[in-house]
Every structure is written in C-alpha cells, then in structure tokens.
Amino acid sequence: MPISILMPALSPTMTEGTVSKWHKKEGDSVESGDVLAEIETDKATMEIEAIDEGTLGKILIGDGTADVAVNTPIGLILEEGEDASALDAAPAAPAPASTPAAATAPAPAATLAPAQAAAPVVSTSGDRVIASPLAKRMAEIEGLDLGQISGSGPNGRIVKADVEKALSGGVTPKATASAPAPVSVAPAPAAPLPADSFTEAPNNNVRRVIAQRLLEAKTTIPHFYMTVDCELDKLLDLRKDLNGRSPEGDGSYKISVNDFVIRAVALAMKKVPAANAAWSEEAIRLFNDVDVSIAVATPDGLITPIVRKADTKGLSEISNEMKDLAVRARDGKLAPEEFQGGGFTISNLGMFGVKEFAAIINPPQSAILAIGAGEQRPIVRANALALATVMSVTLSCDHRTVDGAVGAQFLQAFKGFVEDPLTMML
Amino acid sequence: MPAEMQKFEVIVIGGGPGGYVTAIRAAQLGMKACVVEREHLGGICLNWGCIPTKALLRTAEVYRNAKHAQEYGLEIKGLSFDLKKVVNRSRKVSKQLSSGVGHLLKKNKVTVIDGHAKLKGSATVSVEKDGKETLLSAPHIILATGARSRSLPGLEGDGKLIWTYKEAMVPDIMPKSLLVVGSGAIGIEFASFYRTLGAEVTVVEVLDCVLPVEDAEVSTFAEKSFKAQGMKIMTSATVKALKKGKNNVIATVEQGGKSTDITVDRVILAVGIVGNVEDLGLEGTKVEVDRTHVVIDDRCRTGEPGVYAIGDLAGPPWLAHKASHEGIYCIERVNGLKDAHPLNTSRIPGCTYCHPQVASVGLTEAAAKDAGHEVRVGRFPFMGNGKAIALGEAEGLVKTVFDAKTGELLGAHMIGTEVTELIQGYAVAMSLETTEVELMQTVFPHPTLSEMMHESVLDAYGRAVHF
Numbered sequence: 001m002p003i004s005i006l007m008p009a010l011s012p013t014m015t016e017g018t019v020s021k022w023h024k025k026e027g028d029s030v031e032s033g034d035v036l037a038e039i040e041t042d043k044a045t046m047e048i049e050a051i052d053e054g055t056l057g058k059i060l061i062g063d064g065t066a067d068v069a070v071n072t073p074i075g076l077i078l079e080e081g082e083d084a085s086a087l088d089a090a091p092a093a094p095a096p097a098s099t100p101a102a103a104t105a106p107a108p109a110a111t112l113a114p115a116q117a118a119a120p121v122v123s124t125s126g127d128r129v130i131a132s133p134l135a136k137r138m139a140e141i142e143g144l145d146l147g148q149i150s151g152s153g154p155n156g157r158i159v160k161a162d163v164e165k166a167l168s169g170g171v172t173p174k175a176t177a178s179a180p181a182p183v184s185v186a187p188a189p190a191a192p193l194p195a196d197s198f199t200e201a202p203n204n205n206v207r208r209v210i211a212q213r214l215l216e217a218k219t220t221i222p223h224f225y226m227t228v229d230c231e232l233d234k235l236l237d238l239r240k241d242l243n244g245r246s247p248e249g250d251g252s253y254k255i256s257v258n259d260f261v262i263r264a265v266a267l268a269m270k271k272v273p274a275a276n277a278a279w280s281e282e283a284i285r286l287f288n289d290v291d292v293s294i295a296v297a298t299p300d301g302l303i304t305p306i307v308r309k310a311d312t313k314g315l316s317e318i319s320n321e322m323k324d325l326a327v328r329a330r331d332g333k334l335a336p337e338e339f340q341g342g343g344f345t346i347s348n349l350g351m352f353g354v355k356e357f358a359a360i361i362n363p364p365q366s367a368i369l370a371i372g373a374g375e376q377r378p379i380v381r382a383n384a385l386a387l388a389t390v391m392s393v394t395l396s397c398d399h400r401t402v403d404g405a406v407g408a409q410f411l412q413a414f415k416g417f418v419e420d421p422l423t424m425m426l
Numbered sequence: 427m428p429a430e431m432q433k434f435e436v437i438v439i440g441g442g443p444g445g446y447v448t449a450i451r452a453a454q455l456g457m458k459a460c461v462v463e464r465e466h467l468g469g470i471c472l473n474w475g476c477i478p479t480k481a482l483l484r485t486a487e488v489y490r491n492a493k494h495a496q497e498y499g500l501e502i503k504g505l506s507f508d509l510k511k512v513v514n515r516s517r518k519v520s521k522q523l524s525s526g527v528g529h530l531l532k533k534n535k536v537t538v539i540d541g542h543a544k545l546k547g548s549a550t551v552s553v554e555k556d557g558k559e560t561l562l563s564a565p566h567i568i569l570a571t572g573a574r575s576r577s578l579p580g581l582e583g584d585g586k587l588i589w590t591y592k593e594a595m596v597p598d599i600m601p602k603s604l605l606v607v608g609s610g611a612i613g614i615e616f617a618s619f620y621r622t623l624g625a626e627v628t629v630v631e632v633l634d635c636v637l638p639v640e641d642a643e644v645s646t647f648a649e650k651s652f653k654a655q656g657m658k659i660m661t662s663a664t665v666k667a668l669k670k671g672k673n674n675v676i677a678t679v680e681q682g683g684k685s686t687d688i689t690v691d692r693v694i695l696a697v698g699i700v701g702n703v704e705d706l707g708l709e710g711t712k713v714e715v716d717r718t719h720v721v722i723d724d725r726c727r728t729g730e731p732g733v734y735a736i737g738d739l740a741g742p743p744w745l746a747h748k749a750s751h752e753g754i755y756c757i758e759r760v761n762g763l764k765d766a767h768p769l770n771t772s773r774i775p776g777c778t779y780c781h782p783q784v785a786s787v788g789l790t791e792a793a794a795k796d797a798g799h800e801v802r803v804g805r806f807p808f809m810g811n812g813k814a815i816a817l818g819e820a821e822g823l824v825k826t827v828f829d830a831k832t833g834e835l836l837g838a839h840m841i842g843t844e845v846t847e848l849i850q851g852y853a854v855a856m857s858l859e860t861t862e863v864e865l866m867q868t869v870f871p872h873p874t875l876s877e878m879m880h881e882s883v884l885d886a887y888g889r890a891v892h893f
Contacts, residue, residue, distance in 0.1 A: 071764075132858060132859030132860075133858075133859060133860050133861045133863065133864050134832060134833070134834050134859035134860065134861055135859060137832050137833055137834075137861050138832050141831065141832065153767075154765060154767075159859055160834070160859055
C-alpha cells in the first residue's frame, strides 16, 4: 500500500491548512528528510519533510489548495518495489476544498514574502466545513458557526457530539435567523460598489486571523489607556558604550533601543506580575514565565514572535534572538510555538516617527505597550527649560484583569528601568 | 518447577466473536497476540448461538415455504423432515465456521492456546490444560469470556426435560408440546423454530409484551403474528414451578393472580444471561464485578492496570457484533490509534430471526419521547410493497422515528421477511448522521423490500407515495 502524506496539524488549534507548494513532482524519488511541500497555516508557512523513503507516486491535493482539513491525505508515496498500479488501491483524492484561486483571482500583490511568492493566492471562501448533515442542521438551528468548532469524527468531521459539546461549552451562537432584526437602528445598506472600481486582494490566512482576533479583542475587552514619557539620554549613552564594546565576528551584537525596551518590559512584568495575566470566566490566570511578544510587520500582516523568559536573558541574547525572529517572521518561517502564547506584547512604531498611539490588546493577554519615537523635546528640569530625548509609551490594559493602579505601577517600573538603565543590567 | 513463560504483547482470554476479532486486529496492528480458548474457537456465537440457530431457522423457513407450495403453484407431496439430519446440518455449519476462525487466526499469526486461562499476578496468565500449567505474560490482557444462560431459582436446566439453548439446539426428539420461558430474541427464535416444525408452543413472558426491547408497535405486531401461527403467548406471567415427570414437565404459571398448570414434553429456559466471571483469577485483583459483569470504563479498562474486558462479559447489549466492535476499539486505543472511535451503544442494530423477522436500531418511539424528543414517526406496511407481495410475504411493517426539530434518525423498527438484512441501511445512515433529507434523496432500487425504508421516511414527513 502506498503511504499517505497527511495534512499535518502544525499547532494544537490548527484544523485546516493550505498546500502552498509542492517541492517534489510526481515520480521524484524521496529520501527521508526531504522537503516535500510547504503548508501555510493560519499564521506561518511550514515545510513538511518526508519520513518514509520511496517515490512521490501521486499528488492528491495540488499547489495553492486552501482549507484542507488536518489528516486529509494530500499525496501518496510509493515504497520501494511498488509501482504506480498500487495507487489505484489507495484512497481517492477528496474533492479539493477550493480550487487554486490563481485561475480566478487577480494576481497576488508584489509584496508577498518569499515563502508565499511561489504559491498562488488562494480563494478565501473558507466556508467549506466537513460536518455530518445532522451536525449542520443542528448548528443551523442553534445559530452556531461550525467554523468555530473542531470535529472528532473521521478526518476531523464535525459530528453531533461536537455540536452538543460546543453548545454546552458556551460557544457564543451567532444571532439566530429568528431573532428580530433591530430595524430602527440599522444603518442604510451601503450601495454596492461598481465592479470596476476596485481590485480585490484576497485575504490570506494571516489577514483572516488578524481580523478575527482583533475584532474580538476590541469588541469584548474593556480597554483603557495610560501614557507616560521616558527620558532616553542615559539609555542611548549606555547603548553606544555597549555597542562600542561588541567584538568582531563571533559573539558580536548590536543592541537596539527596542532590545532595551524588551528587557525593561520583562523586568517590569517581573516586578508587577499582575500585568502578566489572562482573563477567564473562572479565574485570572497569572503566567509563570515572562514571555514577551513583539509585534512584527510582515508583508502579509502583523505577527507577534515571542522572546520567552525574557527576564532571564541579557541584552545581547535578546538582541540576537529578536533579529532572528524578525527575519524569519518576515519570511513566514516561524514555527507555531514561536508566535503562539506570550503574556504581554510590545508594539513599536517609533521608527516611523509616530509620537504616541494606543494599541489593541493581543488576546488572551491583558496588556500591550505602544512605543513612540524617541525625539528631542523641551523639558523642565530644576525650574529651568532643558532638552532631553523623550519617548512616549502608552499602555493599553484589560480592565477585567489589570486595574488602573496596577497599570500605573507597571509604567512606573518600566520608566524607572529605561531612565536609569544601569538597573537593567543587574 | 514453574513452567516456562511465553511472552506476548497481548493475551486475549476467550475465542468468541469478541476475542478472536480483537486478536486479529491486534495482529494487524503489529502486536504479538495470542488467544486462549478452552472449548472451541468462535465461542457461543459460532458454535452454540447465532450461527447454528440460523441454520435451524433456515430449515424451518424452507419447510414453511414448502408447506405453502400450492400458493406458488407448486405441488409437493409427502413433505416431512428428519430431525437428526436437520440438527446435523446445523452442527456442520458451525464446524465449518469454527475451523474457518482457526485459519483466520493462523493467517494473521495469532497464537491459539488451548486451555482454561486465569489471571495470575501482574501481567501474567496461567493456562491449565489436562492438569498441565503454562504461563503467559503480556502487558495487555483482554478478558472476553462471554456469558451463559441464566438460571432462576426453581428454573434450572437439567439437560433432559428442561433445556437451555444448548440442548434446544441439538434436540433428540421433536417435542409435541413445548414451553418457552422468556420471550427475548433467544426464546422467540426457538419458539418459532419448534412451532414451524409442528410443536404446540407456549411462550411465557414476565413483561407485558413479547420481544420487550422492541418498539411497542413491533412487539404487538409480532405477538399477533405468532398467535396466528398457533403459538400460545402468555404475557405478564411467571413460571412459579416446574415439576418434572418421567417424560414431561408440569409448569405452574401465574398470570393475573390466577395459577394454571401446563403439561409439556419439554421446557426451554431463555430468561437472560450471566457473565462468565468465575474461575478467572479476578479475586485479589482490582477488577470490579457488578452482577456477573466486569465493570469497565469508556476505553474497556478494568480497575486493574493492563486488564481490559469486552463483549458479553462487560455488559449489554449481549450481541456478537457489539463484542467485536468493542474489542477492536479497545485494542486500537491500546495502540493509540487516533481514529479509534468508541462504540455508540444507541446505534447497535439488533436482529431476531423468528418468522416474521424483527430488526431494529436506535431508540423506540417511547424511549425517544422519554428522552425528551419531539418525534416524527413514519410507517410503511409490507402490503404496499410490490416485491413483498411478489414474494408472498406481505406481512410486516417498517417504522422510523425522527427528531422533529433536527431531522435526526433516532430509531428504525422493522418486522417482516428479510428485515434483518435491511436494517444495516438505517445503521449506516445513523452512523453518518444523515437527516431525513439525505434519506429522501437516496435512490432505492425497484423492486426491492428496501423501498419500504424510503417510504417510511417519506411517511414521517407526510410524503409516502405508495400507501
């Protein structure tokens, strides 16, 4: 029997993925460890490697096919001694979830990351859900979005028991069809746009996840904001001094202001652990580790790689790790565990000259720190005007977990480390 | 001196439809497996249950049809039967299949060990045969010892006048009169066989209807049909005493506060079963036994680590196909198979091979209502089906029960010729969780009995075409 290559589950929550690109053609010989194909998950592109040796007998699901359920066979490997006739015995290819959109969608924008550049942009009609007729009927009656639940049946098929579990587990149903529409407050429907007035850039998985998570955050989390100014001159001097001591070649480093910010945030989180928490209906969960997520802009959209246990890492270690994460984030090559989790997020737009801004919390975290540009500003010192390099930072907090005083204590601690950076070296 | 220890990855105790199937599945999964069987491969099902009774009932069916030959335009003269040959045919069928199981196990490289097995300490099984002991060890031990017929005080088989299923299957004489105690599947199948071959049959049932697990409409239908065939049915009745004579038995039956004595040649006891939990070495282990059945969790694990139980031994429904499925699930879970799916006991079909046959899956109408469902019920009579009329078998009913809200097929209940071969269609539908829509959209071939399955669904939604 040929060996099936299955759509892998690259993260605990992954239910489907996109076959972006096959690296092997039908008939190519395959060694254990060879890269077979690239799979795009909700946030990253991963390579799948061959475990078995043989010949790639058949590609069941071609390049650019989206919404392929986990554990669906995507290809078949013929073992040594098997010929193509063995393929007939193998399971037939399931109908592709959606055809590669290259044929129907406009060409991808030129900004795609290398990993995705080769793959056609996929259709985003993510409405194919594998579910039993009964499960679909029940979901329809209850107004439940089957896309929100995972299936326990064969090949991840959603069955009655999954729907029952979701309903009893308090998944918020969509408004049911029978619910009266709030007619009086409904805005007039927007006039349909003429078809030639826009070009569609189909949503990729990253874009869909951003839309879903941030909408959820901004609509369900009670945000509040507080801003503080931090003087940077001492930190800049120290940075210059430290970078001047970097050796050539191995062990070299170039610490950025952002690296100092990561370290200062980590130390402030340790000092004020209440800011390193997540809300749940039963309890506030205080994280044991200080894991700092850093927002990185990629051609596909925002992603937040994590510097784990940042409080235990020195500046050069943070700096080198961050550089590596950022490069791979832009290339779409992060492993799921490198961007899933984290207790607190930093979003830095200082390099664009933004003075200050308020960021949206990255759920399930409870706070995010928005970093503005360091710029020379007049300040009052000892009853006289003076010049200083000042950076405004704005903390967004989830009031369910972090009260105003706790947020303020965090900012105070952060400001203390930044303005007296030698304390960060302890 | 202790015997040499043979090592396996899994030991299955009992070679019935639960045990041997589990061992084959274990071997398919690459495990070194053995089956310990003390009597005959295939267990009760193959040797003293499902299969040999089907052979007997086939004889009854052919005989019945031959008696009705004139209705089909045939002339058969001098029709009679030779009981010895009837029984021999049944035994031959069992033997053929039992040796077939042996071949299957051999083909799958499962070791078969002859003897009586007992747990002995952790991960060890002792097998005794003719006074000689063999020791086996394996990290996983699956108990699949099955069950036997239940005796009630005063109602014990004697192997001569008062039979259990075992004697009833190999009769030495054709009793002129017969009392069947219990009207479950086993009792009713024997009643049907003996009645067809000419015995005066009385069935006594303690509950208020025959085939009490079936839907009430099917039970009532069956009772009427049995009575029309000349069976005497006493429901809400109990056998108080059996007094054995030389070649007959006087049974005291109480019904409605009135006591009646019935004299019969033979009695068949079919009042349920008990699990074979004795002499298995369970004492001193953490295996828990509740009313002759081993207590298991949702993965067939007993309280003792590494010891599992499946099939009749582990509780109802007492059906071969339940045992096989449970065993497969158990061993797949042991191997960590992700696709392993627990048995959904509400979707196990049950069949009774009396005339007319009875088959069902899922909830009865009453059980569905008790469970809080608002139901939609469809019915279609055999009378409305062309194939049934052509067969000369226009007696029967196909009933379906749907959840009115979701369209879930909650149950299907059939009585009539060949319904035991039809019920799987509804079982597949339930397993795939179809609603009424997919069933309505399915094309059923014409002319078949299966068209009634379609019509019954249509009827539940007021759309039956042919009735």
